[in-house]
Amino acid sequence: MGINMVFLGANLYMHLFIPVVSIFTFIFIEPKVDLKFKWNFFSMIPSGTYGTIYIICLTAFNDFGNIDGWDWYAFGTYGLGVGFIMLIGLNLVALGSSIGLYLLYKKVRKKEL
DSSP, X not given: OOHHHHTSTHHHIXXXXXXXXXXXXXXXXXXXXXXXXGGGGXXXXXXXXXXXXXXXXXXXXXXXXXXXXXXXXXXXXXXXXXXXXXXXXXXXXXXXXXXXXXXXXHHHOOSOO
């Protein structure tokens, strides 16, 4: 479907506006709290769940490479192994983003409001 579909209509709010506003309020507006580094690992729960369900559906329906079916990202075009690599990559990106936001929060929010 391409990158254009990600930012059309309601998807514009879901994929751009809401995440940007959420990050902004987290960094600059929310009251400062003592965040623990280990909480960053919770960021992998939604992406891991999503990726696992994606791979299960892909395998159950044997729909590899069919972007009109269950393989809407076409990760299964090159086999199930690529799907697992993408699942691991997705979780690493989620963890890296979470750690980056954590460090930015710690740097910007040095004192109480």
